Structures are given as C-alpha cells and as structure tokens.
Amino acid sequence: MTNVTSTEYVQNLLDKASGLDQAQGDPRLKAILRDVLQATCELVEKHNITEGEFWSAVSFMGNAAPEFGLIVPGIGIEHFFDLVLDARDKEVGADGGTPRTIEGPLYVEGAPLSDNEAVMSNQEENGERLYIRGRVLNLDGNPLSGAIVDVWHANLSGFYSHFDPTNSQEPFNNRRKIKVGADGSYLVKTVMPKGYAVPPNGSTEQLLDKLGRHGNRPAHVHFFADVDGYRHLTTQINIADDPFVMDDFAYGTREGLVPDIKRENGEATIEFDLVLVAKEKSAIADRSSRPRLTV
Structure with a gap:
C-alpha cells in the first residue's frame, strides 16, 4: 500500500x-x-x-x-509528565525526596494561611476525624523553617469546594495553607475524605467506557510544598484502606505516597513528612504554570 x-x-x-x-x-x-x-x-x-x-x-x-x-490524567499523560521530570532530575543528580505526583484540575488559589496547623472544615462533623502531621525537611533531615504547605481535598460526598455541583460548601472548605514553624512541623485537622468518580454521563466517562476502564479515584489529600532555595513539590497521599488505592484511574498512586493510618478512639492519624530537594540541583525547580482557578 x-x-x-x-x-x-x-x-x-x-x-x-x-x-x-x-x-x-x-x-x-x-x-x-x-x-x-x-x-x-x-x-x-x-x-x-x-x-x-x-x-x-x-x-x-x-x-x-x-x-x-480529567481526561489528561485519565489517559496517563499527567502521570507521564511526572515520570519525565523524575528522569530529568535523576540525570542531574537531583532525585530523592518525597515523590511527586499529579496535581489534578481542582486546585484553587487563595486559600487561608495559618501558622503551624490548620482546621480544614467545620461543615462535616459526622465524618471520621483525621489528623495529618509531619515535617518539611531537606534531604539531610533538617527542618525547613517557614515553608508553606498547601493542602486540599474532597468532602464526604467526594466534591471539592468551588467545584461542588450542590453548591453546599463554604468558600475554601477543605483548603488551607500552613506556614511551618522552626522545627518544620505542620498539623492538619480535618475529616477523612471520600473517593469519587468522574462525572456521570460526561465525556471522561464516555471515553473510559469505550476503553473498558472505570473512572474511580481513591480518597486522597493533595499537597504543595514551597520554601526558598528548594524545588517546588506537588504531591498527594492516597488513603491506604480505600478500595481503589492501587487502582486509581488517574495513576496518582506512587510508592511512598500511601502512608499507614493509625486509628484510636474513633480518630485516624497519618504521619507524612515532605522532603524537598535543593533548587540548584533540580532540572525543573518551579511549580508548573498551568492555569488554575483564582477566587
């Protein structure tokens, strides 16, 4: 031919x-x-x-x-970018630290800033109480004082504030920024988020149906971490006991990003340190310039 x-x-x-x-x-x-x-x-x-x-x-x-x-992470392209960045960092000797993983499309600029700790929500008192605590460190294990940790996650119905079709959430519900103290520590006080699926009857679901795939994400919590002199980190943790934790349609699950959950007296605790790489060692050091919603 x-x-x-x-x-x-x-x-x-x-x-x-x-x-x-x-x-x-x-x-x-x-x-x-x-x-x-x-x-x-x-x-x-x-x-x-x-x-x-x-x-x-x-x-x-x-x-x-x-x-x-949703389609871009759903067909693996957003995860592919993470793999490319990992490879470039390794080539210049800048690998290590907390693994990066996908940002997703639901970040919102302008979340409230607090010192050391943040209460994410006061709207979901019936959910399982969740405490996420850790430190922002460099590769040598030294605390990075003054780092900003940006945290966001879905509510008990699997919806994010500012993208919730029910319009029931307050502005910046489950979205906070935390300035860590001298010891690099942070504490998030929240409720256990729920996993969710792509919008029913939407284009993403239509495509995934044609591919014979599901459109479910496990429950997860997103993080940005930034401090002067260090590479920006975009990452997230997936909740270990979610049924889709190792079968995320958006390929966000990575080794080191499924921390153990400790439960006691009806409360859950997750320990999660954010380890950053020095900026001068990195092939790509700054947060991507993708469009984001600003409120």
Whole structure:
C-alpha cells in the first residue's frame, strides 16, 4: 500500500502548514506542530482511520473541552509528565525526596494561611476525624523553617469546594495553607475524605467506557510544598484502606505516597513528612504554570 505521508508533496504540505517556510512566528511551536502533523498523518494511514472516525474524534474533543482536566490524567499523560521530570532530575543528580505526583484540575488559589496547623472544615462533623502531621525537611533531615504547605481535598460526598455541583460548601472548605514553624512541623485537622468518580454521563466517562476502564479515584489529600532555595513539590497521599488505592484511574498512586493510618478512639492519624530537594540541583525547580482557578 502506498505510504502517502512520506511522499514529497505531503512532506512539503506539512512544512507549509506548520509555518516552516515563513520567517515570522514561534520556532518552537512550528517544530512541535510539524511533528504533531506528521504523527497524525502516520496514524491515519497505520490504522486506516476514516474521515467519519476522524471527525467524530474532533467532535468529541470539542464537547469534552470542559473535562480535559480529567481526561489528561485519565489517559496517563499527567502521570507521564511526572515520570519525565523524575528522569530529568535523576540525570542531574537531583532525585530523592518525597515523590511527586499529579496535581489534578481542582486546585484553587487563595486559600487561608495559618501558622503551624490548620482546621480544614467545620461543615462535616459526622465524618471520621483525621489528623495529618509531619515535617518539611531537606534531604539531610533538617527542618525547613517557614515553608508553606498547601493542602486540599474532597468532602464526604467526594466534591471539592468551588467545584461542588450542590453548591453546599463554604468558600475554601477543605483548603488551607500552613506556614511551618522552626522545627518544620505542620498539623492538619480535618475529616477523612471520600473517593469519587468522574462525572456521570460526561465525556471522561464516555471515553473510559469505550476503553473498558472505570473512572474511580481513591480518597486522597493533595499537597504543595514551597520554601526558598528548594524545588517546588506537588504531591498527594492516597488513603491506604480505600478500595481503589492501587487502582486509581488517574495513576496518582506512587510508592511512598500511601502512608499507614493509625486509628484510636474513633480518630485516624497519618504521619507524612515532605522532603524537598535543593533548587540548584533540580532540572525543573518551579511549580508548573498551568492555569488554575483564582477566587
């Protein structure tokens, strides 16, 4: 069968379509788009993709735009970025510390800041009380005084404040920032979050159904950690006894991020230290510039 993609005419077409024959424009964008176009044409021929299938995919992507923040982790791309960053850090000798993992699409800028500890919620008194405590440390085990720990998680219904379809949560419910003390310690007082699934009948669920996959996330708690001179950390812990803890549709579970839970007198405690790597050693040191909701 003729390989149309490799013909001189199509190669010239792709060069022109990506602007390589023009002096103006962004060279990096041109180079990336050129490879995207090449790969797309090769896929069309490799899988004998019909025009109908192609335009169905275009229509799906247009309708799915509001859920891209779920689809990207759901098809493994957000986790892939973590693996790439891990590899780059290892190449320059900057590996170690608390493992990074996906941020997800539900962070909100502007959470209240407190010193040493934070009460996450006063709306869910019927949930299991959860205390998360730990320290922010460097690789030598020394405390990083003044570090900011940013924490957020879902409520007992699996919804995040500012994204809750029931509109029942107060602003910044289950979202706090904590400035750690001289010993690097922090304490989170909250209720045990619940896992959740992708929106029913939404684009993410439609895609996962076609792939024969589920759309469930285990209960988890998100963290950012920042302090001058150290690499930003984006991570999360998954709740160890959640049935989906090792089967997260978004691939957020990583070794070292499923801490033990200690239960006593109806309360749960998790110990979780955040260990940061010096910025000058890191290949990528700063928080990603992805768009985030600001309230």
